[in-house]
Amino acid sequence: MEKIKEIILSIRANKGINEDFTLTENTSLRDDLGFDSFDLAEFTVKLEAEYGIDIFETGLVENIKDVKDKLNLK
Amino acid sequence: MDFIIDDNRTLSYGELLDCANGESECPTQVCAAELADFAKIFFISAAKSRDIELYEGRAETRPGEAPAIRRSFNCIDDFFGAVKASASKIYLHTSGTTGRAKRICHTIETLARNIRTGEKHSRDVWGFCYAPTHMAGLQVLLQAALNKNACVNLFGKPRQQTYSEISERSITHMSATPTFYRLLLPFERELPKVVRATFGGEKSSPSLYAAVSKIFPNAKITNIYASTEAGALLASDADIFKIPPEMKEFVRVDNGELLIHESLLPHSGGIPISDGFYRTGDMVEFADAEGASFRFVGRTGSFINVGGYKVNPEEVEEAIKNLDGVSNARVFGRKNSVLGNILCADIKLLQNASLSESDVRAALSKTMRQFNIPRVINFVDSIILTGTGKVKRQ
Known part of the structure; x- marks a missing residue:
């Protein structure tokens, strides 16, 4: 979860958003984090560099729980 | 009189003539990095109407279709007279910057049709900044040889050596890609003996012309449109x-x-x-x-489809290269499951410059739309170039 949050922080920082936020399994990538498709593309590249898994390769990913499932994280 | 000057190695016009007359051995296959050997094989083969095959990085010669010409040459003018009348077929391979390489057949006549000779050019000294196996390199070699000018090899030389060779060898004429000229930035010192700086081979920009004009304050800056297929076609004073x-x-x-x-x-x-x-x-x-x-x-074909938007990588590269602290950049697409392709950039910074990914994105977002802004940025030590010194995108 720490690593995922770090990646999200870096994506938000690149957009000029520096406020901290609480990350839970229910946090929605689009609605809560405000990610558009370009942010999601960057998110998947950075996760893949870290975990070797492309989370969007097999279907939709809505929230952090979906991300963790795709990455096989508990 | 020196023809080729390449580090400590030289080839004089007299040595070229001796070699053509069989007084020293001429190779039939050379590595293009050895500019003096390349010049020997190219001009002697042309004078004897042998065919020449120019590959990436090497050249080969073989008997031509016309009967072999076995003659000696009285003087260097006699030799270059034979070069101009050559029946050689010269095969070039396109660089394939964005696509498949092609094999194109030229003759000395088609390669030399834009060469200017005469008294006006007799004291020119050329800086050689291209691979000799490509169209632009051949144009410079022919321009220098047919005016019996010296030609100093600068292709692939380090920045400091390039500055000192231009200064110490009194180079007057340069023809190079924008990528080559960018190696001379940031401004180090004026090189006032250069009177002509020609750009070619890649898209260039007014900001680069301005920066190069500062280094060569007495140079007329021109831009040339040439291709392996057509040779030099159009010239302009700007972009x-x-x-x-x-x-x-x-x-x-x-x-x-x-x-x-x-x-x-x-x-x-x-x-x-x-x-x-x-x-x-x-x-x-x-x-x-x-x-x-x-x-x-x-x-064509270099545009990248990013989430349904067509991105011109050269336009984005230009914007990145115009940022303070950037030496060179390469923009390319990578397959991505969300957008189809995600825009990536390799950026080489100038020495002592410090730029972060966020700095680059923030600066680009002032002038470019979101889909044009690379989402993966790597800071690298060098940018991959093609054999002609252009940025390699595939």
Whole structure:
């Protein structure tokens, strides 16, 4: 979860958003984090560099729980 | 009189003549990095009407279709007279910056048609900044040789050596890609003996012309449009090319792509023609309402589809290269499950410059739309170039 949050922080920082936020399994990538498709593309590249898994390769990913499932994280 | 100067190695016009007359051995296959050997094999083969095959990085010669010419040459003018009358077929391979390489057949006549000779050029000293196996390199070698000028090899040399060679060898003429000129930035010192600096091979920009003018304060800056298929075709003073009235019928733009009439191309070999025109693969936009001038915007097939938006990587590279602290940049697409392709950039910074990914993105977002901004940025030590010194995108 720490690593995922770090990646999200870096994506938000690149957009000029520096406020901290609480990350839970229910946090929605689009609605809560405000990610558009370009942010999601960057998110998947950075996760893949870290975990070797492309989370969007097999279907939709809505929230952090979906991300963790795709990455096989508990 | 020296012809080729390459580090500590030289080839004089006298040595070239001796070699042609069989007094020293001439190779039949050379590595193009050895410019003196390359010049020997190229000019002696041409003078004897042998065919020449130019590959990436090497050259080979073999007997031509015409009967072998076994003669000696009285003097260097006699030798270059034979070069100009050569029946050699010269095969070039395109660099394939964005696509598949092609094999194109030229002759000395087609390669030398834009070479200017005469008293005016007799004291020129050339800086050689291209691979010799490519069109632009051959143009410079022919221009220098047919005027018996010295030609100093600068291709692939480090920045400091380039500065000192230009200064110490009194180089007056340079022809190079924008990528090569960018190696001379940031400004270190004036090089006032250079009177002509020609750009070619890639899209360039007014900001680079201005920076290069500062290094070469006495140089006339020109831009040349040439291709492996057609040779040198158009010249301009800046990034806008005017189509001369006499060429208007022979240059056409279709769907943004520049088309050249077959009459401007070499007669034989390897160039696909449709309805009398060759599609260059160069994308242009008109710079005036009458369609009498244009500027280059990129290469067909080099556009990257990012989430349904067509991104011109050369335009993005230009914007990155214009940022303070950037030496060079390469923009490319990578397959991505969300957008189809994600835009990536390799950026080489100038020494002592410090820029972060966020800095680059923030600066680009002032002038570019979101889809044009690379989402993966790597800071690298060097940018991969093609054999002709252009940024390699695939």
